Amino acid sequence: MRRPFIAGNWKMNLDRAAAVALAQRLAKEAESVEGVDLAVCPPSVYLDAVARAVAGSNVAVGAQNMYHEPKGAYTGEIGAAMLADVGCRYVILGHSERRHILGESDTDINKKVLAALEAALTPIICVGELIEQRRAGATMDVIASQFAGSLAGLSTEQIAQVVIAYEPVWAIGTGEVATPDQAEKVHLGLRKIMQVRYNEQVAQAIRIQYGGSVEPENAADLLGQPNIDGALVGGASLKAESFMGIIAALAK
């Protein structure tokens, strides 16, 4: 049985006071939440403060990105061990905004995934197709190629440590959510890819989140699908009511 996992990607939003206030409120409201893993991923400059705000609670902290080298002359970059040092348990890697706006390739993402695992961080690895690719019927080819490239060289032990997030690019921040059926098909396809490359046990054990305009109103239908194990939430994670509303939808 896979334990659901709901994570909030705050992207480049909030200031320090707002980030800490939101984290404190979520930590308090999540006190009675059971049977689900929760995380928030603030901007990197607020990681330390947010980690302190949620310390000892049900809410873990993740980063939105990292560099693959552990240390050295890489101005502006942050290594995996540094993230772990300020209290991160997770790191989002290969988010579509990093792939399509910042130009990250599968090879870049793969190096980061391996470095994150080395530092005992759990990578949340994002894959997802563009609208033109979906219209061209290429969704599963794109997902398979991103999976192969971003997770190249991972052993069976290493794959067991990752979380995958299926995030159709056309659904991110657009309000245009994938239907539960569309998302479920891709999640099932991802399990098939893992079964072929690894084995059935791996395919059944890995958690696959859905991301793309998840809101309290559509969360129950998405999270109710057998192969959807949680959500990576952008916009709706910036308000305690909507993030908690998505968590509450798990129980429906």
Ligand code: PEP
């Ligand atoms: C995201 O950024 O990962 C995301 C899913 O954003 P939103 O929920 O706003 O579509």
